[in-house]
Amino acid sequence: MNEAVFYIIAFLVGAGALLSVTVRDIFHGAIWLALTLISIAFLYFYLDAGFLGVIQILVYVGGIMALFVFAIMLTAKIGDRSISQVNRQFWPGLLIAATLFVVLGKVVMDGPWMRLQAGSPVTDLKTIGTSLVTSYVVPFEFISLLLLAALVGAVVIGKVKK
Amino acid sequence: MNYPLIDLVFLVVKGVYILAFFAVNAMFLIWLERKVSAKVQNRLGPMVVGPHGSLQLIADTVKLLLKENIVPSSADRFVWWLAPFFVAVPTIAAFLCVPFSNVWIVRDLNVGVLFICSITSVCVLGVFMAGWGSNNKYSLLGGMRAAAQIISYEVPLLLSVLVIIMEAGTLSMQGIVHAQEAGLFLLKPNVMVAFLVYLISATAEVNRVPFDIPEAESELVSGYHTEYSGMKFAMFFLAEYANLFIISAVAATLFLGGWIGFFRPSAVWFLLKVYGIISFLMWVRWTLPRVRMDQMMAFAWKILTPIALVNILVTGLLLVLKG
Numbered sequence: 493m494n495e496a497v498f499y500i501i502a503f504l505v506g507a508g509a510l511l512s513v514t515v516r517d518i519f520h521g522a523i524w525l526a527l528t529l530i531s532i533a534f535l536y537f538y539l540d541a542g543f544l545g546v547i548q549i550l551v552y553v554g555g556i557m558a559l560f561v562f563a564i565m566l567t568a569k570i571g572d573r574s575i576s577q578v579n580r581q582f583w584p585g586l587l588i589a590a591t592l593f594v595v596l597g598k599v600v601m602d603g604p605w606m607r608l609q610a611g612s613p614v615t616d617l618k619t620i621g622t623s624l625v626t627s628y629v630v631p632f633e634f635i636s637l638l639l640l641a642a643l644v645g646a647v648v649i650g651k652v653k654k
Numbered sequence: 655m656n657y658p659l660i661d662l663v664f665l666v667v668k669g670v671y672i673l674a675f676f677a678v679n680a681m682f683l684i685w686l687e688r689k690v691s692a693k694v695q696n697r698l699g700p701m702v703v704g705p706h707g708s709l710q711l712i713a714d715t716v717k718l719l720l721k722e723n724i725v726p727s728s729a730d731r732f733v734w735w736l737a738p739f740f741v742a743v744p745t746i747a748a749f750l751c752v753p754f755s756n757v758w759i760v761r762d763l764n765v766g767v768l769f770i771c772s773i774t775s776v777c778v779l780g781v782f783m784a785g786w787g788s789n790n791k792y793s794l795l796g797g798m799r800a801a802a803q804i805i806s807y808e809v810p811l812l813l814s815v816l817v818i819i820m821e822a823g824t825l826s827m828q829g830i831v832h833a834q835e836a837g838l839f840l841l842k843p844n845v846m847v848a849f850l851v852y853l854i855s856a857t858a859e860v861n862r863v864p865f866d867i868p869e870a871e872s873e874l875v876s877g878y879h880t881e882y883s884g885m886k887f888a889m890f891f892l893a894e895y896a897n898l899f900i901i902s903a904v905a906a907t908l909f910l911g912g913w914i915g916f917f918r919p920s921a922v923w924f925l926l927k928v929y930g931i932i933s934f935l936m937w938v939r940w941t942l943p944r945v946r947m948d949q950m951m952a953f954a955w956k957i958l959t960p961i962a963l964v965n966i967l968v969t970g971l972l973l974v975l976k977g
Contacts, residue, residue: 519733519786526779546768554775558805561782565798617765617825 501538504531516577518564526557543617668760672749680895681711687895687936694940721884726788729881733787738882738889740780744773745896752903753827755913755921766827767819770904771812774859774897778804781878784890788881796877799947800861806954807858807865810851813962817848817969818908831912838911844969849909851962856901857935858954860894864942865950902931 508528512521529552536545624632685700685708692699700707725731751766753759763769778801785797819825821842822833839845858865879890906912906927915923945953 517730519730523733523736523779523783530776542763542765543768546765546772550768550772550775554772554778554808555805558778558782558801561779561786562798562801565782565786565794 737784744776785878810958811855814848814851
């Protein structure tokens with residue numbers, strides 16, 4: 493039964509992703525993307541990584557998706573269905589995407605995958621928190637810097653010129 | 655020992671309990687709100703159906719169930735149809751981690767507090783969808799305002815919850831209650847500040863006066879659910895009052911010690927505290943005027959968020975000094 497649950501979730505992730513790029517209405521696309529992101533959170537819950545699942549919903553669905561939808565609403569005419577979904581770079585883009593798909597597929601199918609030996613993954617918050625500020629402190633600080641730069645950039649762009 | 659079928663039956667029974675509570679609680683709260691507002695405005699409120707209008711909500715429910723479902727002709731049907739579910743379902747899911755008593759909790763997740771905060775943030779999407787799908791300028795404006803407000807006030811809300819998490823050292827709802835058995839967190843000054851910030855941001859999260867700009871009936875008709883009728887409107891309404899219950903339940907658990915009380919059963923204490931907070935919020939709603947949009951956003955970003963940030967710093971310092 494557990495495996496069936498996994499396949500249902502995987503189907504939702506795939507179907508949402510596929511629909512989000514194929515539907516014509518960009519707002520519908522955003523909703524399907526939300527389905528994908530929520531289903532990925534389900535996947536984390538299914539794999540006993542509750543913390544990750546909760547953060548996935550909080551950051552991606554509550555934060556990033558809301559920003560996406562905001563951007564759609566604030567951009568005039570983007571919800572218009574008559575806009576073409578592709579531009580001149582359709583064929584080169586397709587080629588690159590197809591190549592990447594084949595390569596990734598081959599790696600996934602052939603690669604010897606390390607399996608976690610014992611027990612469930614670390615979900616203890618204390619461990620996560622401590623490792624964030626010890627072993628992973630450099631990437632952690634880099635991300636903070638990146639976010640700060642984005643914040644300053646947003647203020648500069650949004651500032652009314654006098 | 656593993657009986658998947660029996661587990662499944664238990665899960666379904668718990669789900670039915672939650673759904674029943676979701677509906678009955680909302681009905682009771684709507685009646686209470688009408689009575690409180692009447693009291694504040696020196697009138698009687700619903701009096702005709704049943705003693706003191708206590709059966710009014712049953713009549714209203716029947717009316718809403720029987721009403722025609724009107725779809726605006728220019729609505730984006732798919733989005734319009736989906737929006738009420740996006741608002742109602744996450745709210746129901748949040749009940750998963752509400753500790754009604756020391757044993758009455760559907761699942762005591764080890765990330766309980768974060769689970770409630772994150773799952774209710776999905777409602778923003780539903781509000782957006784309702785505003786967009788209705789294809790109506792008032793709905794769209796209301797939806798945009800609601801979303802901007804919910805996203806902004808989520809920041810101080812989470813930051814004030816963080817103070818409690820630091821004090822308790824756990825994210826589990828039951829764990830936080832147990833951590834308060836020795837003494838309520840609320841007695842500490844930094845937690846008092848956090849409680850205040852939480853209450854203000856929570857009021858904004860559920861779009862209540864003084865922060866009800868998304869609905870502002872005098873300018874926006876009723877905001878993002880203007881075009882909804884019948885059962886669809888009822889879902890928004892139910893979700894609104896369930897959300898009110900959720901934020902009050904979180905406040906009661908984090909700041910007032912949840913089900914801790916002087917005698918058993920402990921669920922009584924939990925419900926007393928929750929409905930106490932709800933009554934306070936109703937009192938606020940019917941007493942204060944509405945603030946302006948820019949005032950509200952400035953308040954969240956320029957006043958509440960800095961206070962909450964400094965408060966976290968102070969809490970951290972105190973905890974380190976204490977050892």
